[in-house]
Structure formats: C-alpha cells, structure tokens
Amino acid sequence: MTSSSTTDFTSTDDDTGSTVDLRDPGELLAALPHLLGFEPVESLILIGHRGEGGKRIGNVVRADLPEPGGEVALAQRLLDPVAQDSVAVTAAVVGRRRPGASVPPSGSAVAAVGEVFARRGLPLVHALWAPEIRAGAPWRCYEDACCSGHLPDPQGTVMAAITTHAGLVTHASRAAMARQLDPVDPEVLTRRTALLRRRAAHGRQDDEAAFRRGRAAIRTALARTRDGTFTVSDTEVVELAAALAVPSVRDACLATALPAGGALALVAERLWLRLTRHTPAPERAQPATLLAYSAYVRGEGAFAGMALEVARESDPEHLLAQLLSQALDHGLPPETIAGLARTCDVEPIWEHGEAGTPEQSAN
Structure with a gap:
C-alpha cells in the first residue's frame, strides 16, 4: 500500500x-x-x-x-x-x-x-x-x-x-x-548482474523458440523444487531470469498459482521466493511479482504487498507489479485477481491434474 x-x-x-x-x-x-x-x-x-x-x-x-x-x-x-x-x-x-x-x-x-x-x-x-x-x-x-x-x-x-x-x-x-525476502550477499548479486548484462548484450527474444526454451527451463526448475534438488547457482539464476524476461513465459507462470494454495502452487511459490532473494535488480522484479500474485490469490495480502514493494523497488516501471499494487490498495478479492491467470491465452507451464512431474513433458 x-x-x-x-x-x-x-x-x-x-x-x-x-x-x-x-x-x-x-x-x-x-x-x-x-x-x-x-x-x-x-x-x-x-x-x-x-x-x-x-x-x-x-x-x-x-x-x-x-x-x-x-x-x-x-x-x-x-x-x-x-x-x-x-x-x-x-x-x-x-x-x-x-x-x-x-x-x-x-x-x-x-x-x-x-x-x-x-x-x-x-x-x-x-x-x-x-x-x-x-x-x-x-x-x-x-x-x-x-x-x-x-x-x-x-x-x-x-x-x-x-x-x-x-x-x-x-x-x-x-x-x-x-525478512524472507532479504536478498543474498551483494557480491553474489553483483556477479550475477554482470552475467545477465553479458547475456543481454546478445539481444532479447520473444518468439516461439524463446517461449519453448523458457518454458522448459521453468518446468525443470519447478520439478527440482518439488523434489528438493533445486540449487541456486549463477547458471540457474541467469537462465531463469532470461526465461522470465520473455513476457509470454512470465504470463504463463501466473497459472502456476492456481488452484490457490494447492500443492503445485506452493511448489511454484517456493521457487519464486528463492529467485526473488537470489536475482539482482531489475530482473528481481519478475519472480517477486509472481510471488506476490501467488500470495495474493491465496489470500495472504500482507506478504503479497511486501513482495510487490520489492518488485517495484527493483523495477519501478514493472506494469504487472503496478497493477497488482493498485488491486491490493482497493481490496479486490483474490478470486477476481485469479482471473488474470484464467484468461491468459498462452500455453501453461503445466496442466492442472498433470499426472507426472513437470519435467516429464518439458520438451
């Protein structure tokens, strides 16, 4: 607020x-x-x-x-x-x-x-x-x-x-x-900033190939988070930050918050929390916004507000963070906000009721 x-x-x-x-x-x-x-x-x-x-x-x-x-x-x-x-x-x-x-x-x-x-x-x-x-x-x-x-x-x-x-x-x-949102050591973030800038120098893409690569990276990270084998290395952070920089990938990730409070939604929320702590600004705004959205739709508005504050400090121009902040300020019900994910027309990161782990059909 x-x-x-x-x-x-x-x-x-x-x-x-x-x-x-x-x-x-x-x-x-x-x-x-x-x-x-x-x-x-x-x-x-x-x-x-x-x-x-x-x-x-x-x-x-x-x-x-x-x-x-x-x-x-x-x-x-x-x-x-x-x-x-x-x-x-x-x-x-x-x-x-x-x-x-x-x-x-x-x-x-x-x-x-x-x-x-x-x-x-x-x-x-x-x-x-x-x-x-x-x-x-x-x-x-x-x-x-x-x-x-x-x-x-x-x-x-x-x-x-x-x-x-x-x-x-x-x-x-x-x-x-x-304090759950506190960033990791500044030296680690500085190192990752340099790696992200080096990668960005090759240009950003938002085409079908970029969506497929980003979707596969997110699905694999979600599967490893669920299995307890996900490690937050420089390579992982850079790869996932690049994936979330693709707007269609970020939008598809909104649906991981549904059904609110479900087992898969909580897995995704754990991943967004870890990335929020381990990703430097301005890229930090992407996982922080996804974390805020997940917390919001399950009714934990206090934590959502904290995550949105982090997102907007990391990237003051982040449009989705701005929109969610306005919704929170006006007390819009979580079920209304959940409509953002339900109306997203891009291919979801995982299908609800999917029998296997996310990584089984990542490619």
Whole structure:
C-alpha cells in the first residue's frame, strides 16, 4: 500500500469449511496473528463481515496506529479495502496503554473508523482492544468496560489449526515475515548482474523458440523444487531470469498459482521466493511479482504487498507489479485477481491434474 504508514491487507478463504466465531471477542483477537500471518503490535486491525447476516470474516486490513490528527485520513484510506463484499466491520486495536491510563488507547482512531465507515453504510459493530496477542492477555471493549476477559492461547484457535493444516507459517512479527525476502550477499548479486548484462548484450527474444526454451527451463526448475534438488547457482539464476524476461513465459507462470494454495502452487511459490532473494535488480522484479500474485490469490495480502514493494523497488516501471499494487490498495478479492491467470491465452507451464512431474513433458 502506498502510504506514510505500513498497511497490510488479507482476505480469508470462504471455502475452508471452518468457522471463526465472530461473537467471541477473545477468540477473534487470538486469531489475528493467523489471519494476518504475523503477530501485530501497535496496530489498528479492521475485520470485514461478509455473507448473510455478516457471519463470515471478509477482508482484514492492518495499519500502524496513526499519529494524533491522522485518524480520519487513516480511516478513509482503509475504507475501500474493507468495504469489498463487507456488510459491517469490527475494529481491533493492539497496543499498550500509556502509563496511568485507564481506557484503551487510540479511541479517536476507532471513532474515526465508525464515522467514516457509517457514511458508506458499513456499521462498526464491535471495537476491541488488547495490549498484545498472547495467552492470558487482558482484552476489553471500547464502549462497555464490563465487556472484557483474557485471551485464550492463540495457538489453540480454529485459525491456528487451519493455518497449520495448510502448511502456512505465522511469523513472530511483520519484520520477520519481510525478512524472507532479504536478498543474498551483494557480491553474489553483483556477479550475477554482470552475467545477465553479458547475456543481454546478445539481444532479447520473444518468439516461439524463446517461449519453448523458457518454458522448459521453468518446468525443470519447478520439478527440482518439488523434489528438493533445486540449487541456486549463477547458471540457474541467469537462465531463469532470461526465461522470465520473455513476457509470454512470465504470463504463463501466473497459472502456476492456481488452484490457490494447492500443492503445485506452493511448489511454484517456493521457487519464486528463492529467485526473488537470489536475482539482482531489475530482473528481481519478475519472480517477486509472481510471488506476490501467488500470495495474493491465496489470500495472504500482507506478504503479497511486501513482495510487490520489492518488485517495484527493483523495477519501478514493472506494469504487472503496478497493477497488482493498485488491486491490493482497493481490496479486490483474490478470486477476481485469479482471473488474470484464467484468461491468459498462452500455453501453461503445466496442466492442472498433470499426472507426472513437470519435467516429464518439458520438451
């Protein structure tokens, strides 16, 4: 998100068959780290309610707590992402009170959310506070001091079970999640930059032959990633960066994110993550954008936003990264973004339901 403070967007999957009880404030607060992918601190979190009667969790948006005077601007910025498919909203503040204070912090931010969202026809049905998300931490409501309690163990929530079953990691902090994208040693990247420039001097191609070569290289790398035999050498990075520089190859790779959260999609996401760390700029933007797209369509908008930030820093003119950033800013549902891959008319990297490994039919 493009703002003076950090903002993260998440969309839950309505097809999990599992339920998080919105009526239990303690359970909802304890589920926040698993909804976001990391433990929030000093944060304002807005949880959209969707479906008949607002009984399902919709879009979830987290932002840094605003400075005094910035409450209304923050509420206005968060409105569009939360409003998608929502019929109401719950606000949660995670942050410590000032010494000696008897009321929860950031009440003005909560009030601003209520006023701004009401003008859009979205009622603020609940406002909750906890100093931190840990077992036994106190929580209370803003409007009723008698509405209070202590948090259950966050590791024992329904959301914890869902994320663990899906193989997803809940990070100790937002910074810990972002560190996954840290680049490797600068000397390694400098060496690879020289190799990529040398290869680029021979000219770039985007014809059928280039697509076939690039597709074969990506399929082989995906197969080795699935088998645990992929090694990130200079040769591999240069070959795969050249493959992703072919627009038709990059577009075909979008479909590896579907079905969202599936076994093959997670294999592809692991490959894009490794390439994001090991590829120098500006070529780094290609795997970072594919990583962001995969995270986005499975609902992990916070990590998608981090990957898009990397992509746009690596190549500010990268069109797909710009488009995905705009979609994330406006809270477009993952199922809408998944349409990009479904409408791609180039030959896919692998076919859904393909019996063998990707490398078996790479040629």
